[in-house]
Amino acid sequence: MLSIVNSCNLIGIDGFIVNVEVDITRGMPCFNIVGLASVEIKEAKERVKSAIINSNFEFPTKRIIVNLSPADIKKEGSLLDLPISIGLLMNYVKREKSYFDETIFVGELSLDGTLKKVRGILPIVLSAKQNGYKRIFIPYDNLRESLYVDGIDIIPIKNLKECINYINNEIKLNVDEILKNIDFDIEEESYEEDFSDVRGNYFVKRGLEIAAAGNHNVILTGPPGCGKTMMARRIKTIMPDLDREEMIEISKIYSIAGLINNNIGIINKRPFRAPHHSATNVSLLGGGAKAIPGEIVLAHRGVLFLDELAEFDRKTLDMLRQPIEDGSISLSRLKFYVKYPCNTLIVAAMNPCPCGYFMSNTECKCSAYEIMRYKNKISGPLLDRFDIFLDVDPIECDEFNKVNFNETSETIKNRVDKAKNIQRKRFKNSDIKNNDEIKSYQINKYCKLDKDGQKIANKIFNKYKLSNRSYTKLLKTARTIADLELCEEINKNHILEAFSYRKGYYKYFK
Template sequence: MLIKVFGSAVFGVEATTITVEVNVDKGIGYHLVGLPDKAIQESSYRIAAALKNVGYKLPGKKITLNMAPADMRKEGSAYDLTLALGILIASSQIKAEQIAKYIIMGELSLDGSLQPIKGALPIAIKAREEGFEGFILPSQNAKEAAIVDGLKVYGVDNISQVIDFFDRDIKLEQTIIDTRKEFYKILDHPEFDFADVKGQESIKRCMEIAAAGGHNIILIGPPGSGKTMLSKRLPSILPPMSLKEALETTKIHSVSGRMREHSGLMAERPFRSPHHTISDVALVGGGAYPQPGEISLSHNGVLFLDELPEFKRSVLEVMRQPLEDREVTISRAKFTVTYPSSFMLVASMNPSPGGYFNDPDAPVSSSPAEMQRYLSKISGPLLDRIDIHIEVTPVPFEKLTDARKAESSVEIRKRVTKAREVQTERFKDLDTIHYNAQMGVRQIREYCKLDEASMQLLKSAMERLNLSARAYDRILKVARTIADLEASDEVTGTHISEAIQYRSLDREGWLG
């Protein structure tokens, strides 16, 4: 008897429906074809034990299973449940007249219970697109899949529940979640809050500007000055994600298997902080079966690189194109996958190998030559993609012991969100530009026009401070964001003056 059961394969962040054809005939043998990987080939042992432990058996006949399309590589153990049900139906052990209306996925344990799978959200989206009525999957992934409207999602704990659903018409409990309620419930209670940070008002202002315009930022300062503490709080002042952004972000984390069990839509912007020993592939994505890297897991959020000069130069250089294109494409001989990677880069570093400025009272001092050699580990092209450079100094004792509460992240985010709304309106006719940091030369010339006095101020500052040519456009972008925070249509000399302060590494004596 021949039967067809439907599963799904995930490539990149998109899913493709897989038709599992099962034929049970006279003879003996178990033949699994259709380019399965080792994990799928081993499924026969898991299926045999699971069926026996729930009162069924693997038939002693010739079983042929084909995973179509047969020329597409299949990977992972998530097809166990699909294959097991196909075998039971094809061997007439159960009846399942409605099986073709469902996508079925799940990894089997030997006792028949189900383990979670990767990519539940993109699979659910594809199932709805192709007109399937429902999606049966492990209960740990049910909330994630239930984000998709118009698809019945059934979370199950054991294969026997699925058998009873099809063979005995015993109803399964449908997983239903209120997507909007899930999305908004934690927005006003961030885990890390700027109210916890004592002093550093100028750095908080800098962070607010970076968040408002989506600007990449680098913090330079000695150990203990608060660089990491400030960076961890940046996501809390970024504008809330739209539902579209939340879906995109959840898809990427779903594909990589990073979703927490029984979790639904991701409402918080991601914050990724890889160690400096990370490899090129781990950062940008790849592998024999391409998986998203840290830059894609940071999509719509923040990628924090602590101690930037300690990262391998090759690792930092592979970020240059994704920073510009906001996506990364991984090519293999037979296929290509593209992962989105629109993130804010936040980097921190010490100004010298010893960690301190030219301070005679510092416990470790470095010569100007050592400082220059240390700072030169960061290439000009990478630095060119970082709009804001800011020096962070240690907090004095008086500020540390100040009992007054600082401004909260929620208050700062209100101003940031208002500035982003101005930018959204400004760039509404442009598909690739949504905020100031993404502006090209044409948009800078159009939206950052200066009067004569402001132009002279900028010219004078560039000459006096020996600012490099690449600093010109960056200063204008940042000045435009400062103007947006003040609800100003024009970029004035005051905005230019503040923006000039945020180009420390372009000054002579840093990176020249």
């Protein structure tokens, strides 16, 4: 008897359909699975067999062949425990074949037949829906995470027995009823930190506002104790709200990484990731046997904060370059490549020299050679990935006794949200989301300058001998500044302000 049960697996952050063909015939009892790595087959066989027996079903003592197709794509074996078991239990099932043609099963089984929570359920459910399936059986503990997909029936089951009973119409599962009994945490959009805690430093705060609004990579340089880290961390309090598409995109990544809080179910805040400078390649970029997403991917549509940038391993930093440029990263997983998106805002902070006081009011104790070696840790091509250079001035730290007006994060975020909405409209029919993604050939289309703006831009271009890359960056940053002021055309002041964020580059890195 041949039966086909449909299931799903993952490539990167997307799901694909797997057909599980189970053939049970007379002959010497055996149990073979074709289409998985040998270690995984062994484990899947043990789990499926024990789960069936411990759920009080009979395990067929016949010749069993399970074929998983497509054969040429690497599959995650444990997700297929449930569909393989269902294929083996077809003689317990009272349903016509068409029911199975429109149904997907995913789940890892414990030896006692309980279904265990799996990673990546959100992309799996999305893919089942996109492929036109009517219903999907998933582990009960994955329910919350999959609810943001509509247009497909989601059936959360606790164990193999319950699954068979449900298929046979012997029990009903009302998802709405189940949901009433789950406590949901609502993650509040609140932070302990706020920009109103930061005195003075208007130039730096403004730079961070622009970075948040247009997704411009930003680097803060200045002596120790001037508040670089403190200010950089507060950028998360002014990041623009996520739209639904972005929430799902980020949640797919967290779903695969197994990082979704079961009580919340979806990521509804822009990620802020701050790996320590001792972080390894794998933790930063991702990898390992299962090609788990790294920090740069977990920060997709959010912030990757690299504090003490010069302390990171130089090789590791150079490996970040390509993903930052491309907005995606490919990881090898045995013979296969997995591609993850990483459209991430990079916020970096560093001292200008080993002692930290180069170019400041305090005397720097470093030799010229030491300073050069320190700067060389950050390669030119990596520096090229930054749009905004902020020179954090220690004098401004002494503003403590001055009475001054410090804007709250909420006020700043309101402006950022408005600028973000302008970008949403501007890029509606393209695959761009933020001003920083504008390519040089699109500059004329998206960055229109008024007469004086063009004049001053030409002047800067000639006087500072800007490369095309730097000139494009200047216009993109000016675009965001104009958006913050709700201006359609870029004017002289926007260009001049954008250029002021190159000052830190000329001061510390040139």
